Amino acid sequence: MKDHYIKQINVLRNEINIQIANKFEDRLDNELTTKQVLILELIRTGVTSTKDLADKLNVSTSAISQLLNKLEDKRYVERFINPKNRREIVLKLADKANQYFNDLDSLKDEINREVYGKLSLEELKQLASILGKLQGIVNEGS
Incomplete structure (x- = not known):
């Protein structure tokens, strides 16, 4: 009996999400991938170095650098040299x-x-x- 309701809840939840996405699709920015949005979210919450992003996402710094290059090309991210430590690059949302x-x-x-x-x-x-x-x-x- 419970299984029936659990399946029904899962189907309804998925259908609601799809319907909401379809209804508001034209208002969403489809220029960004899910990973790019995740990186922007992390920068927004204060993660400002490539190494810290890589650690948070458990990926290589080179993978993060590639994603950051694309975000910088699209003008979503800016990189600055840290004046206190010139070897460090600081990330900022554009x-x-x-x-x-x-x-x-x-x-x-x-x-x-x-x-x-x-x-x-x-x-x-x-x-x-x-x-x-x-x-x-x-x-x-x-």
Whole structure:
């Protein structure tokens, strides 16, 4: 009996994600790959060196350098020499990346209003409670 509901939840969750992606696809920046977005997210949160990015993503520094080259060519990332340690290159988000995140935040707000905003306060509380419980279950296994 539980298996039926679990399968139904998984199907519905996937369908919702696909429908949201299709509905807002024209507003998404399709110029970036998933890995490039991940790198931008890490730089946004304060990871500012190639070595630190490589460590966080568990890949080689040369792989990160290749991704950074593409991001720099597309004007999402800027590289600077650290004035305190001239051997170190510091990464910074360029204006285009900051605009990307501003647009993304606006899009998320719109999706939240159009999807979650149509639920009642009680439904939102129940959903938040269930998702919190699921997160706790997942964290127990970690």
